[in-house]
Every structure is written in structure tokens, then in C-alpha cells.
Amino acid sequence: MEVNMRRKILLLLLSLVFTTTGYAQSVSIRVGTLGPGLHFSIPVSSSLSLRAGGSYFAYSHSAAIEDEDVNVDFQGDLDWGGATLLADWYPFRSGFRLTGGAFYNLIKVTGTGVPTEPYYLNEGQSNEKIFQPERLGSLSAKLTYGSKINPYAGIGFGDGARGARVSFLFELGAIYVGSPEIEMQGTGMIAGSASQDEVLTEGLESFQWLPVVSVGLAIRIGKASERR
Amino acid sequence: MKTSKNSLVILTVTFFFASLSLSGCDFSAAEDALSNFDVIISLEEVNSYVALTVVDGQTGNFVQQQVNLAFFGQDSDAVIDMFSDPVTDLSVSGGIGSFGIRNALVPSDSNPIEVRVQVEAQDYQPNSVTIALTKTGQTDARIYLFREIQGIPGSETGTNSGNIGSGGVVLEDIEARTLPNPMNQAQATVSVRAGTQGTTATGESASGELSVEIVYFTANSSSTAVVFPGGFRGTVETLDGTLEQVSFTTAGFMSVTVTDGNGNEITQFDPPIELSMEVAPNTINGHTGSPVSTGDAIDFYSYSETGGYWVEEGESTLEGPGSNGNYTVKFLTSHLSTWSAGYNDRGCDSGVFSIQRNGNTAAITARAFSVSGGWFGASVVIPSGESDLTILNAPSHLTDFEVVFEVNGQEQTIQRNTGICGATGAVAFDSPINVIDVHFALDFGDACEALKLNDVPAFVIFHKRQGEPDVSTTSVTTQPIFHLDELGRITGGEITIPGLELGLTYTFYTTINNERAERDILIEGSEMFFDLSEDVFESDICAN
Numbered sequence: 001m002e003v004n005m006r007r008k009i010l011l012l013l014l015s016l017v018f019t020t021t022g023y024a025q026s027v028s029i030r031v032g033t034l035g036p037g038l039h040f041s042i043p044v045s046s047s048l049s050l051r052a053g054g055s056y057f058a059y060s061h062s063a064a065i066e067d068e069d070v071n072v073d074f075q076g077d078l079d080w081g082g083a084t085l086l087a088d089w090y091p092f093r094s095g096f097r098l099t100g101g102a103f104y105n106l107i108k109v110t111g112t113g114v115p116t117e118p119y120y121l122n123e124g125q126s127n128e129k130i131f132q133p134e135r136l137g138s139l140s141a142k143l144t145y146g147s148k149i150n151p152y153a154g155i156g157f158g159d160g161a162r163g164a165r166v167s168f169l170f171e172l173g174a175i176y177v178g179s180p181e182i183e184m185q186g187t188g189m190i191a192g193s194a195s196q197d198e199v200l201t202e203g204l205e206s207f208q209w210l211p212v213v214s215v216g217l218a219i220r221i222g223k224a225s226e227r228r
Numbered sequence: 229m230k231t232s233k234n235s236l237v238i239l240t241v242t243f244f245f246a247s248l249s250l251s252g253c254d255f256s257a258a259e260d261a262l263s264n265f266d267v268i269i270s271l272e273e274v275n276s277y278v279a280l281t282v283v284d285g286q287t288g289n290f291v292q293q294q295v296n297l298a299f300f301g302q303d304s305d306a307v308i309d310m311f312s313d314p315v316t317d318l319s320v321s322g323g324i325g326s327f328g329i330r331n332a333l334v335p336s337d338s339n340p341i342e343v344r345v346q347v348e349a350q351d352y353q354p355n356s357v358t359i360a361l362t363k364t365g366q367t368d369a370r371i372y373l374f375r376e377i378q379g380i381p382g383s384e385t386g387t388n389s390g391n392i393g394s395g396g397v398v399l400e401d402i403e404a405r406t407l408p409n410p411m412n413q414a415q416a417t418v419s420v421r422a423g424t425q426g427t428t429a430t431g432e433s434a435s436g437e438l439s440v441e442i443v444y445f446t447a448n449s450s451s452t453a454v455v456f457p458g459g460f461r462g463t464v465e466t467l468d469g470t471l472e473q474v475s476f477t478t479a480g481f482m483s484v485t486v487t488d489g490n491g492n493e494i495t496q497f498d499p500p501i502e503l504s505m506e507v508a509p510n511t512i513n514g515h516t517g518s519p520v521s522t523g524d525a526i527d528f529y530s531y532s533e534t535g536g537y538w539v540e541e542g543e544s545t546l547e548g549p550g551s552n553g554n555y556t557v558k559f560l561t562s563h564l565s566t567w568s569a570g571y572n573d574r575g576c577d578s579g580v581f582s583i584q585r586n587g588n589t590a591a592i593t594a595r596a597f598s599v600s601g602g603w604f605g606a607s608v609v610i611p612s613g614e615s616d617l618t619i620l621n622a623p624s625h626l627t628d629f630e631v632v633f634e635v636n637g638q639e640q641t642i643q644r645n646t647g648i649c650g651a652t653g654a655v656a657f658d659s660p661i662n663v664i665d666v667h668f669a670l671d672f673g674d675a676c677e678a679l680k681l682n683d684v685p686a687f688v689i690f691h692k693r694q695g696e697p698d699v700s701t702t703s704v705t706t707q708p709i710f711h712l713d714e715l716g717r718i719t720g721g722e723i724t725i726p727g728l729e730l731g732l733t734y735t736f737y738t739t740i741n742n743e744r745a746e747r748d749i750l751i752e753g754s755e756m757f758f759d760l761s762e763d764v765f766e767s768d769i770c771a772n
Contacts, residue, residue: 069267121269121768126294126319127742129311131269189311192270192682195716203261206254 024222026160028169030055032214035081041088041218043161049088051099055214056081056106070119070136076111084152088159095159095167103152103175107210109143115190137188141197143204145177152176152212160218167218175210266680266771268716272312274328274685276335276364279703281690282323282347285372285380285454288697290323293349295373297327300536301344301358301463302471306330310685310741322744323698324737326686335361337577337620342473344463344536347371355455356536358462362620366688366705368591368609372454382445382452384409389439390420392488396433398424404440413552414506416444416482424501426486426494436489444505446480453597456481457566460606461621463537464529464572471537475575475623477514477598479507479526479557481568493564500560505569507546507555514571514625520546526557527572530565538568575621576649581631581642583615584656589665590727591702592635594619596648598626611705612726622648636660636727637693662730666751668758670708670721676760676770678717683710684740689723694733694748701737717771720760741769 025042035057043049059078064071086101115136121129154173182204184197282291297318299307308328309315318327335341341361348354352373359369374380390402402420409415418440420426426434445452453460456478464474482505486494511520520526524546529538546555557569583592592610596619610617610633619631629648633640633655640655672678687708692701708723728734733750736758745760 119267122741123768126321129309129313129741131311186270189269189271190267192268192716193266195268196265196714199264199714200261203258206252206257209253 024161024220026218026220028053028160028216028218030169030171030214030216032171032216033210033212034214037081037214037216039084039216041160047090049090049159049161051086051088051101052084054081054083064116065113070115070133071117072113073116074111074113076109079106079108082106086152088156090159090162095157095163097156097159099152099154099156099171099173101152103150103177104148105145105150105175105177105210107143107145107177110140112138112140114138131189135189137186137190139184139186139190139193141182141184141200143180143182145180147178150175150177150210154212158216158218160220163220165220167220169214169216169218171212171214171216173212175212176208177210178208179205180207264715266715266717269311269681271310271681271683271685272331273683274308274310274312275331276333276341276361277326277328277366277686277688278343278359278361279366279368279686279688279690280320280325280327280371281369281698281701281703282320282325282349282371282373283699284352285374288699290698290701291349291352291373292322293351295320295323295325295347295349295371297325298346298348298536299343300346300356301342303329303333303341303343306333306341307343310687312685319742321742322737322739322746324688324690324739324744325742326688326739328686329361335363335367337362337618340620342461344458345371346533346536347373349373351375354533356457356533357459358536360461360620366611366703368703368705370607370699374455380445380452380455382409382411383443384415384446385441385443386416386418387439387441389437392426392434392436392438396426396435396488398422398426398434398438402438402440404442406442406444408552409444409446412446412508412554414444414446414480414508414554416442416446416480416506417502417504418442418484418486419502419504420486420497421499421501423499425498426488427496427498428488428492429495430492432492434488434492434494438489438494439487441485442482444480444482446506446508456568457531458537460623461575463535465532465535465537465539467540467542473621474572475621476538476568476570476572477512477623477626478568478570479511479520480505481566481570483566484564486564495563497562500562502558502560503567504556504558505567506548506550506552507557507569509549509553509555511555512571512625512627514573514623517625517627520555522546522548522555524555526569528557528559529568529570530561530563531568532565538572540572544569571623571625573624576624576647578617578619578622578648579650579652581617581619581652582654583610583617583633583640584654585615585635586657586659587663588635588638588657588660588727589613589663590635591705592633593702594631594633596622596629596631598623598629598648609702609705613705619648624649633657636663636729660727660729663727664730664751664754665724665726666728666754666756667722667724668756670723670758670760672718672720672770673759678713678715678719678771679740679769680771681718681769682712682716684718687740688738689725690737691725691728691734693729694735743769 034055037055039053041051057080082105088097115133119131156171158169182200184194186194346356384406386406388404391399405417525543548555630643642653689704708721710721
């Protein structure tokens with residue numbers, strides 16, 4: 001499903017690039033809260049452009065976490081970003097724009113914790129219990145969003161198709177992604193802890209907006225379009 | 229037009245940021261969720277477990293000292309604790325505890341799981357029993373300990389002493405003889421002849437004064453039955469060295485202790501010393517099924533404290549009878565132990581004894597024993613909801629037996645002058661007055677908001693009427709339903725306890741991870757509250 005959607009977005013991008021509209025097109029490189037990205041923009045009227053692109057960022061992190069109960073080896077993976085299909089409306093004769101559209105999110109955060117030392121219950125007491133790490137098992141968690149396609153709204157400055165050949169871009173906006181969902185799974189004796197994923201999901205219930213801030217450079221392809 | 233466009237832009241931007249701020253992220257909720265995260269220990273259900281009570285045989289109350297149990301025998305490697313960890317030993321505090329059997333083993337009548345248990349507690353004589361599980365679920369077991377075996381009803385004591393010369397050689401004949409037992413006049417004697425060399429457990433020669441003490445259990449009583457080492461269904465090491473599960477009867481058994489002037493126990497004698505026991509004439513010969521007579525053979529056994537089983541030492545011939553009507557059996561030994569004269573066989577099962585409960589829904593305790601003819605004893609708990617009893621592995625050569633059933637202060641007895649194999653019978657209890665089934669809400673309360681567990685396998689609740697000795701305590705054979713909080717931790721539960729008398733105060737006991745809770749609760753209705761929070765569960769198992 002995800003692969004098909006990516007293909008569709010790629011086809012759309014290509015069709016935009018090669019569509020002849022009579023206006024100059026632009027390509028922009030951006031970096032921001034969604035990671036580094038590449039966008040193609042094509043004006044469809046004197047004040048409206050269509051833009052497609054994507055940003056993506058992946059990061060992995062391993063750490064040995066020291067805890068008062070038991071030390072844990074942690075492995076986390078972050079997939080961040082997604083593809084966008086946007087409309088930029090330039091209401092003034094300037095680079096200021098209002099932007100709206102859809103964001104196909106590829107956001108996924110996963111992490112796995114594996115205890116590296118025994119867990120002591122009632123340490124030093126007559127009823128002391130020692131659970132070795134291999135018996136304790138592991139806990140893994142995955143954060144995703146329920147809907148892959150999310151609405152986006154924002155404002156920005158800079159118009160690659162209508163100004164200088166190279167122009168600076170700034171964008172501020174937000175994606176409504178809905179509440180994140182945390183799914184946990186466990187093995188061994190600590191497997192039961194995974195049932196707390198619902199509590200964690202509830203705790204993050206209000207995190208429904210993804211802020212977007214990005215800066216970039218746009219390069220015009222072709223003759224500059226005229227602002228009305 | 230331009231004005232309206234600007235207004236639209238301003239409105240849009242304002243709406244956009246207003247929406248963002250209104251739907252602002254609640255960081256404190258996220259922080260709370262993360263900080264509340266707790267590691268829950270998932271425990272596997274234990275299908276077969278033993279509800280254990282350890283009772284002082286003289287006072288009838290629970291042994292309050294820490295009791296150490298060591299597991300022996302073929303199925304001992306199947307013993308697990310509530311965490312499903314294999315255990316070779318277990319500590320029990322306050323006289324109650326529990327242990328489980330690996331789920332891979334499914335006990336049944338045809339495939340019983342038998343665990344030998346060696347029991348020790350400070351200030352008490354060690355004891356050992358064989359606990360047999362013949363079904364899944366809960367099996368009740370009671371172990372008796374005695375501070376001193378002297379003075380137990382049915383036993384008599386004798387002492388004597390003499391001098392030891394150089395090289396640990398006894399200088400004079402020393403004979404310790406018990407007083408005649410008032411019930412059957414039977415006596416026992418230990419004879420150490422002059423010239424016998426005594427050696428301590430560390431291999432040193434005895435020195436100073438040699439003291440001999442003997443305790444002889446020869447009359448059948450509830451006290452002497454429970455002190456019989458290993459229990460009457462146990463393991464014997466036969467003459468060819470193999471271990472077999474058998475059912476014992478004993479005509480009498482005695483504990484012999486010999487110490488030197490330094491208080492060291494003498495464990496080896498050269499030449500052997502002579503032990504003599506008098507056997508009551510109503511003892512049934514396990515080989516012939518008839519009362520013993522002159523010239524009959526009788527087995528003698530020594531008890532292996534380390535192995536937790538009886539060792540068949542051989543057989544001897546009955547002499548007499550003497551003027552008191554008793555026969556005498558003598559044998560020589562070079563080591564000291566607890567010694568029994570009696571018989572063993574493969575055992576047999578009784579038929580079904582049926583019980584008309586007539587509203588007595590609580591668990592029924594049944595004690596079976598032989599009145600004469602070499603005695604044995606067995607104690608069985610009939611769970612609530614069950615109304616029949618089969619006594620398993622009783623000695624097949626018994627010629628009489630008695631079974632006493634008890635519930636809610638009532639006793640009913642079946643007595644037969646026949647062997648127990650295949651025997652049947654029926655008893656009926658009177659309808660109890662004001663006895664109800666009580667539904668209890670279990671709560672871990674403020675002191676322990678929750679247990680970091682998703683289950684408490686082998687959780688057992690015991691109860692007795694307040695003021696009665698602990699020996700009257702019975703267990704609840706059903707498991708509670710545990711309630712979990714949103715994190716999956718146990719916060720409490722519920723259980724229905726049958727057969728409690730309205731208006732009476734009961735003492736309830738329970739144990740989790742060897743921490744005992746005790747509560748006195750007046751039964752005021754069919755819905756009651758059992759607060760498990762106070763002064764218990766201080767361990768890390770508590771979530772807070």
C-alpha cells in the first residue's frame with residue numbers, strides 16, 4: 001500500500017515537471033522540521049501554484065540506559081517526513097503565500113529495550129528473587145499515526161517561479177496528523193508491561209498537530225512568471 | 229476587493245494559529261503517562277500447587293519461626309515458586325506458604341506427583357513428609373513440628389549414662405529403658421555394652437560421660453501419627469538399594485540420641501549396640517494379615533534425615549509375649565537414627581466415602597487412621613463443592629480403620645473392622661445454622677496501591693474461627709479473580725468463601741511471595757471487604 005502511494009506521488013511529480021502551463025516552474029531544496037526535502041512548483045495561474053515534493057529524515061540511535069532497577073540496551077529508529085501535494089496562493093503581489101494541501105506521512109518511531117542485567121526483587125531479603133535478563137525478555141514500542149494522509153496549512157514567503165532565478169523560501173505551518181498511536185509488544189517476564197501502550201497513547205492524545213518550519217532555496221526553471 | 233482579500237488572509241492566518249493554540253499539546257499529560265509507566269512482571273499460571281501449613285504439634289498453632297523446606301525425591305525437580313522458578317528449598321514464615329508444580333507435569337490418581345519435604349525450624353525437631361498431588365489445582369498439606377519429641381502423648385522417654393575410657397571405649401554396660409506406655413505397657417531399650425567404642429560424627433573418639441536418651445512412640449494417637457518421619461506414604465530404600473514408594477505401618481518407632489561428655493553426638497559404635505522395642509499384640513503382621521505371634525518376622529527401618537526416606541535395615545523375629553502381653557523385637561545397629569519396627573506394602577485405595585453436606589459448603593477435613601494392628605494416619609481436605617472422598621495409598625494389610633470428617637465444628641465418623649482397601653461408607657452432616665457463602669472484595673489499599681504483577685499464582689487464603697487453635701485452619705480451594713489497573717497491575721480482586729457462619733469472627737491468612745497477611749473479620753453479611761494493605765506487602769513487589 002505504501003509503495004503504491006509512493007509510486008503515484010512520483011508520477012505526479014514527474015507530470016508536474018513536464019507539464020507545459022506557460023509559466024516558469026521551479027525546484028526548491030528545503031530543510032526544516034520534516035527534514036531535508038525537494039519540492040517542484042508550477043504556477044497554474046498568476047496567483048496560484050501547485051507544489052509537490054517530499055521531505056524525509058531517518059535516524060537510528062543506540063544507547064545503554066542506566067536505571068535504578070535494571071540497565072537497558074536501547075535501540076531506537078526514527079522515520080520522519082513524507083510527501084506533500086500543495087497549493088500555494090499568492091494573494092498579494094509579493095512572495096507571501098497561503099498554502100494548503102495534503103501530507104502523506106511516513107512517520108514512524110520505533111524503539112526496543114532489552115535489559116542487560118538481572119532484576120532483583122526484594123534484594124538482600126529472605127524472599128529475594130533474581131530474574132536474569134534472558135528471562136526478563138524485552139519491550140518494543142512503535143509510534144505511528146492512524147491516518148497516512150493529513151491536511152496541511154501554512155504561510156510562507158518566497159516564490160521560485162515569479163522572482164529572481166534563485167530565491168529564498170520560508171514556510172511556517174502545521175499538519176493535522178491526529179493523535180499518535182503507540183503500540184507495544186513484549187517478550188518474557190516483562191511482556192505484560194506492553195499493555196500500558198493504551199495509557200501512553202492517551203497521554204499523547206493532544207499531540208495532534210505537527211508544526212512545520214522550513215527554509216530553502218528555489219531555482220526557477222524558465223522565464224519568470226509575472227505576478228498580477 | 230483588495231480589502232476583502234486582506235481580511236481573508238488575516239482571518240485565515242488568525243484562525244490557523246488560534247486553532248493551533250487551542251488544540252495545544254498537553255505536555256503534562258504526556259509526562260504523566262511516561263512517569264507512570266511501570267514494569268509489570270508477567271507470571272505464568274501455575275496449574276498444580278500445594279497450600280501448606282506448618283503447625284506446632286504440641287500447641288496446635290502455626291510455627292511462627294521461619295520454616296525452611298528442602299525438597300527431595302523423584303519429583304522434587306518439578307517444584308516451582310509463584311514465579312515458576314524451580315526451587316530446591318523454600319522459606320515459609322508465619323506457618324503458611326505455598327509452592328507449585330511445573331505445568332508440564334499433570335498430577336492424577338494414576339500419575340501422582342510425590343515430593344519429599346525436609347522441614348526445619350529454629351527450636352524445633354526436624355521432620356520430613358511426603359506430599360502427594362493427585363489432581364491439578366490446590367492440594368492441601370500440613371506439616372507438624374515439635375519443639376521436643378519428649379512428652380508427646382503416646383510416647384515415653386528413658387535416659388541413662390556411663391563412663392568412657394581412653395580411645396572412646398565405654399567402661400560399663402549402659403542400658404536406657406523407657407517407662408511403660410500407660411496405653412499398652414510397651415517399652416523400648418537401648419543397650420551399650422562395656423567395651424563398645426563410640427565415635428563422633430567428626431571421627432573423634434567419644435570422651436567423658438556417655439549419655440543415652442530414648443523416646444519411644446508405641447501407642448496410636450493423633451500426636452504420634454503426625455510425628456512419624458516422612459509420613460505413612462513415603463519412600464523406602466529396599467535392601468537391594470532401590471527406592472520405592474510404599475505405604476507404611478509401624479508397631480512403634482523410637483528416636484535415640486547418644487552424646488559424650490563434650491556434648492558431641494556419637495554416631496558410630498563398634499561393636500553395634502542393641503535396640504529393643506516391645507510390640508503390642510494387636511499389631512497386624514503385614515506379611516500374614518493376622519495379629520503378630522511369636523516367631524513372626526517384622527521389618528526394621530532407620531530414617532535417613534538427609535534423604536528424607538526410610539532405609540530398610542532387615543527383619544527381626546518377635547519374641548515373647550512377655551508378662552505385659554507385648555512381644556519384643558531386637559536388632560543391632562552401629563549407627564543412630566530414628567528407628568521403626570513395622571511393615572510396608574504397595575498400598576491400596578479405599579472405595580468412595582460419600583458425604584451429605586446438607587448446606588455445609590466449606591472444605592471438610594478428613595483424618596483416617598487405624599485403631600489397632602500397626603497404625604498409620606492420613607489427613608485429607610475435601611474442597612467445597614466436592615462430596616466424596618477416596619483415601620489413596622493406605623496400607624493394604626490393615627484390619628480396621630476409622631475416618632473422621634469435620635466441618636463447621638461438626639464431626640462425623642466412619643469406623644470399620646475391615647481393611648480399608650475398597651471400603652465405602654457414608655456420613656451426613658446436620659444443616660448448619662447461619663452459615664453463608666461470603667463474597668469478599670480484596671483490596672491492597674493505600675499502603676500498596678498495586679502489585680507489579682499481572683497474576684498471583686498459587687495464591688491461597690486460609691481461615692479459622694477466631695480463638696480456635698491454628699490447627700483448625702482450612703484453606704479456600706478456589707482462586708480469586710484479580711482486578712488490574714490501567715497499567716496491568718493487580719489492585720485487588722474478589723473471591724467467594726463458602727461456609728462461613730454469620731456473626732462469627734474469623735481469622736484469615738494469606739501469603740504472597742512469602743509475606744503473610746492476617747486479618748480478623750466479623751462476618752456481617754454476604755458481601756465483605758478484605759483489606760490486604762496494612763502491615764504487609766512491604767516488598768518491591770508493591771508498585772509504590
